[in-house]
Amino acid sequence: MSMSFPSVDEQLQIITRGIEKIVPQDELRKKLQHSQDTGIPLRIKYGIDPTGIDVHLGHTVPLRKMRQFQELGHQAVIIIGNYTALVGDPSGRDEARSKRLTEAEVQINATTYLTQVGKVVDMSRAEVHCNGDWFSTMSFADVLALCGRVTVAQLLTRDDFAKRYREEKAIFLHECLYPVMQAWDSVKISSDVELGGTEQLYSFMLARDLQAQENLQPQIAVMSPILVGLDGVRRMGKSLGNYIGISETPYDMMKKFMQLPDGVMKMYFELLTDVPLDDVARLLAGHLKVAKVTLAKLVIAQYHSDPDAAAAAARWQSEIGGEALPTDIPEVGLDAALLAAGNLTAGKLLTALNLCPSNGEARRLIQGGGARLGEAKTAITAHDQLIPVTDGLLVWAGKKKYCRVKLV
């Protein structure tokens, strides 16, 4: 078995790509060396709270790292935080989470999650644990004993808590338990390395303390930068609506990629693809639109296939980059009874087709010049303009929303 590990240097080179911080820096080499010498794979932990169901590219950053570790011969250990999810991760939040999940919701989410995680991690070689397995059987006395190992002062060294404390915002007691629970997971599964974002530093370090107290080898924190979302500013997240989900269709992903700000491409290449960094630099020195298409195709192919990705790119180029009409124009039924002598006012047409949610919005859209008709995209000029409506009429509400009329 030991023969199958690449050399420590080779491993380090792969592992450190796209990693912002390894703590403690030098111990990773020692661990890898030890694993090399003994033939015992390292246990790589990644915890995920089943709070939602859409796995997006932000999640794939540590998951990809996990996959790389697997390919180097190490053991993947996935923790489903069904108990930590009951608390909600306070990391990077300046406020407490408002809602807490029920156990039933968590259960469903966990299943969906694992399916998606399997698109990145080789689940046939991964260990999966739910932290409820050990937390649900702890007594209150056990919890107290665990809490007795952590001081509030330590807790307040976390940036997010410290900030909230300074700003006199609420910090709830159960939130304080979150890092403790996460750290305890590391004890329970004897992790050698834990993967996650830089915001997890505190929990990762706490895990080291607890592991040491249990006479275990402390884990090493391997932390990725936080992937920014489509807005190019905030972290990619479901609640922010700025994410690309790995279950989306190739074309949907393509459209989102092409809307990315140029500035984030370097990060995306580094964290989401295996393109050597020299090549990335070369790509980014060229035409940025070309680089963006390359990026999009590479990532899409990971979750679909090369042909799918190529097709999505070609379609984007012809429909959006070029002049071709979209190929997916939906038909929307329109009650023929609404017509007066075959006509309908523009505002009513837009709302009846659900292109605008209200008359007010329709009026604004028309005033802004975004409402158009037909293949020629003739602008509608007035809200009360009478439109001769025929079956199959193409109606545009801006560039991205459109449909064909289907008289019923």
Added chain:
RNA sequence: GGGGGAAUACCCGAGUGGCCAAAGGGGCCAGACUGUAAAUCUGGUGGCGUAAGCCUUCGCAGGUUCGAAUCCUGCUUCCCCCA
């Protein structure tokens, strides 16, 4: 248990009796420009109505008043401080 403070549209936030569908900023939408990138510029950003206009909205429920986001009463939620 006691005291202080707060709640305004997607978010932040101004507004202390009529000129308030409610300043300003952010976000978002649309247009121009472009590579559906960035930057910039323009317009818009409660509902109904072709329109005049009408209706709903400033935590909730009442009240005072010709008139309330604004004053009063009760309630709810949140924050802080003291114990």
